[in-house]
């Protein structure tokens with residue numbers, strides 16, 4: 001995990017379907033330059049009132065309230081696909097994160113050099129993840145496209161658990 005840049009812990013108060021209020025904790029991870037900060041800004045600009053990003057300086061393995069992981073990938077940086085895949089698999093093998101649902105953002109889809117999310121999913125062997133629910137979502141943190149779809153997936157997971 002040492003090389004994973006830890007970005008932020010997001011405490012999100014989401015009002016779902018008008019009546020339910022849920023607190024959602026997200027740990028946002030990814031290699032440097034993947035687009036984590038841009039994604040946070042994108043989320044914050046969409047709903048400043050309900051999202052409170054907190055920058056934390058260090059990843060602590062015993063975070064008590066991790067409900068979801070979000071892993072960001074630069075879809076246009078093919079040279080680092082192997083590296084990011086290794087980091088992701090280490091994360092998946094973390095004992096403390098066993099079973100934690102994971103959303104993978106295939107970010108920077110606005111670039112014409114970006115690989116499609118389906119190709120990235122294959123390269124990362126996502127289909128072999130059997131201990132948790134996972135989702136890969138194509139997005140652009142710059143245009144905002146796909147970001148809300150990813151967040152909706154997380155919200156739907158929470159609703160299912162209730």
Ligand SMILES: Nc1nc2c(ncn2[C@@H]2O[C@H](COP(=O)(O)OP(=O)(O)OP(=O)(O)O)[C@@H](O)[C@H]2O)c(=O)[nH]1
Nearest residue numbers: 005031032033034035036037038107108140141142
């Ligand atoms: N075209 C494009 N550029 C993006 C996108 N997301 C991020 N970037 C750019 O990629 C670079 C890195 O983005 P950051 O958000 O700083 O990445 P980061 O993951 O926070 O990087 P570190 O803080 O170094 O770990 C910046 O120049 C962003 O403008 C995207 O969806 N599309």
Ligand SMILES: [Mg+2]
Nearest residue numbers: 007036037038
């Ligand atoms: Mg950053």
